[in-house]
Amino acid sequence: MKIGYIDGPRLRRALIAGCQWAQQQREELNRINVFPVPDGDTGTNLYLTVQAIADHLEQSTERSVGGVAHEAAQAAVLGARGNCGMMLSHFLLGFARSLEGQRRINASNFGGALEAGVQHLSEALEEPVEGTILTVMRDTARAVSGAEIEDIAPLAEHMLDRAHDSLERTPELLPVLSAAGVVDAGAKGFVSLLEGAVMFLRGDSLAAEVGGGFMAGPPVVASIEYPDRVEQYRFCTEALVRGNNLPDQAEVRGDLRAQGDSLIVIRSDDVLKVHVHTDEPEEVFSYLKGLGDLVTHKAEDMQAQYDAVERASASHLALARRPVGVLTDSAADLPEEIVRAHGIQVVPMLLVDGDDVYRDGVDITAERFHKLLASQERLPTTSQPPPGSFLEGFKRAVADAEQVVGVVLSSGLSGTYTSAEAAAAQEPDLPIHLVDSRGASLLQGLLVLKATELAEMAMPADEIVKELARVRDQSGIMLTVETFDRLLASGRVSRSQSFFANLLNVKPILAIDLAGEVVPRAKAIGQKRVMLALLDAVAKDIGRVPEKVRFGIVHVGVPEIVSEVREILQDRYGEVEILNAPITPVIATHLGIGAWGLAYMVED
Numbered sequence: 001m002k003i004g005y006i007d008g009p010r011l012r013r014a015l016i017a018g019c020q021w022a023q024q025q026r027e028e029l030n031r032i033n034v035f036p037v038p039d040g041d042t043g044t045n046l047y048l049t050v051q052a053i054a055d056h057l058e059q060s061t062e063r064s065v066g067g068v069a070h071e072a073a074q075a076a077v078l079g080a081r082g083n084c085g086m087m088l089s090h091f092l093l094g095f096a097r098s099l100e101g102q103r104r105i106n107a108s109n110f111g112g113a114l115e116a117g118v119q120h121l122s123e124a125l126e127e128p129v130e131g132t133i134l135t136v137m138r139d140t141a142r143a144v145s146g147a148e149i150e151d152i153a154p155l156a157e158h159m160l161d162r163a164h165d166s167l168e169r170t171p172e173l174l175p176v177l178s179a180a181g182v183v184d185a186g187a188k189g190f191v192s193l194l195e196g197a198v199m200f201l202r203g204d205s206l207a208a209e210v211g212g213g214f215m216a217g218p219p220v221v222a223s224i225e226y227p228d229r230v231e232q233y234r235f236c237t238e239a240l241v242r243g244n245n246l247p248d249q250a251e252v253r254g255d256l257r258a259q260g261d262s263l264i265v266i267r268s269d270d271v272l273k274v275h276v277h278t279d280e281p282e283e284v285f286s287y288l289k290g291l292g293d294l295v296t297h298k299a300e301d302m303q304a305q306y307d308a309v310e311r312a313s314a315s316h317l318a319l320a321r322r323p324v325g326v327l328t329d330s331a332a333d334l335p336e337e338i339v340r341a342h343g344i345q346v347v348p349m350l351l352v353d354g355d356d357v358y359r360d361g362v363d364i365t366a367e368r369f370h371k372l373l374a375s376q377e378r379l380p381t382t383s384q385p386p387p388g389s390f391l392e393g394f395k396r397a398v399a400d401a402e403q404v405v406g407v408v409l410s411s412g413l414s415g416t417y418t419s420a421e422a423a424a425a426q427e428p429d430l431p432i433h434l435v436d437s438r439g440a441s442l443l444q445g446l447l448v449l450k451a452t453e454l455a456e457m458a459m460p461a462d463e464i465v466k467e468l469a470r471v472r473d474q475s476g477i478m479l480t481v482e483t484f485d486r487l488l489a490s491g492r493v494s495r496s497q498s499f500f501a502n503l504l505n506v507k508p509i510l511a512i513d514l515a516g517e518v519v520p521r522a523k524a525i526g527q528k529r530v531m532l533a534l535l536d537a538v539a540k541d542i543g544r545v546p547e548k549v550r551f552g553i554v555h556v557g558v559p560e561i562v563s564e565v566r567e568i569l570q571d572r573y574g575e576v577e578i579l580n581a582p583i584t585p586v587i588a589t590h591l592g593i594g595a596w597g598l599a600y601m602v603e604d
Helices: 008-023 026-031 042-058 065-079 082-098 107-124 133-145 152-173 175-180 185-202 249-259 281-289 302-314 336-342 366-375 387-400 416-426 441-456 461-472 485-489 495-504 527-542 560-573 585-591
Strands: 235-242 260-268 271-278 293-301 322-329 345-347 350-353 356-359 381-383 401-408 432-436 476-480 506-512 518-525 549-555 577-582 596-602
Touching (some): 008 042, 008 065, 026 185, 042 082, 042 185, 042 336, 065 082, 065 336, 082 133, 082 260, 107 152, 107 260, 133 185, 235 302, 249 281, 281 293, 322 441, 350 585, 366 585, 432 461, 441 461, 476 527, 527 560, 527 596, 560 577
Parallel strands (some): 322 401
Antiparallel strands (some): 235 271, 350 381, 476 506, 506 518
8 A cells, every 4th residue: 555645643653653662672772882881771772762762652533644753752852871872863853854844745855954963963962873763764864865765664665775775884884883793773773663663554464472582692781991081070960941931952952061071951942951971071051050950960971881781791691780779669659760761660550440450650640630639529549559560560661670669658657668669579680779768749759860870970789778767867847738528538637626726717737757658747827828838847847947857848739839939949059950740649639739848858
């Protein structure tokens, strides 16, 4: 059947298929990753980047080809990991901008869009290197543009053939590839995207290949000496900034050029994404804080990654894993951008509505639940994940890490920690280190974030557990509610307590103590007074102004509270890091609309 055009739904399905196929190549891409640094993570970085694209497109109802391309590009930017993810994002941004406003395109338009993607990427690179993903993208785009084939189906086959040809030539252009006997990992990842898209057009099924290893032996990277004399810098540093008046890419590149190498900057709408290899990640983060809201930031020790590759090779393991991974449950309330940036495994809490079971953050979002909370009395009940869900999460985490630290909702609030313990007991050989957060919401989330940062700096898992316990003992969270209706419905207060509190406009302040249980802390009359009372109570618990403290503002359907609380915190503590998030449904259902809270983590 002749295919004369590409519209939004067709592009969306092809991209999803490409992403699914590329994800299945993760192990092989990690195995052959020797450039620019032999740290064995190209497959993982591409996996996480295309997962972000597929997750977004699977929820999309966009009908125009330009709209779908734009959504894919934006999802790629937000989910981009590593050099390959950043370069793919640049390519997709150029591709999307050339299709802006178009409902459908023909073969000629498609070739032009590919050329635009390559041009956008080329202009963004400080020092383009041939024999990489850039070369294969350029050769592929030129082949499509010059093909003069009007039918999309044979054009796609031609595109894939030329992409394979270009990929096979990468060792001729890059000596390190030739020495290792491999093609470029990032370029192969791009070709795998094309393969999946073409398989979709052919009608081939991807399902039969799920779980296929695609492995050809132990990691090649272990045979390559870590290039201390070539790679001058220690930390692979990435960050995402949001703001309304962000500088352009060229200005940011100029400002950060002296900080390191492998510098890639993306500016798209209100988002700025930066990737750089540096010895001073904190200097990079400090600069970016001056541009806007530093939403995510991470610094990963590349020497530790290479050491993990060597251990995998010595043990004859096919897949090199990072030293420590982190897992949590969805009660942690971490924003999706942070979860994706750090590769955190999240086990969803459950909501039960009759015979229907919804996974928190998967089948229902916090924002959607808050709307239900405001409009109806009968709501789903909450439940902890069963041990089987934790076991699945542990296995996913162990597939990517040698050791796993699991930071779980307080055992004093839920049976979630017991469920995680039961799962770990079923597979005692799994290297799982469980931590009772003795917290919930962004108190738990801040501890999870701390764990990921320590893991990325190569701290051993048992030391991370000890450090989290120390930090938790000087951290906390306080919450207040607008009305007592949900506390009454959940049995947390009596009917008489609810009646008089609502009548007198009394606002309680609740805290989670060091045992991880909810305790009354104070009360105030009226919304304005309770805000200051809660902030004063937090300040009293913190004591002296610490050298390093982070905050998390959470709310149930009142996002406007964030800016008010943020302003007071910055007046008191300076330019500190402040996360914010809607409260997870499993907690929001007990607090009701209008509730909000403040978590704090003291790291001194």
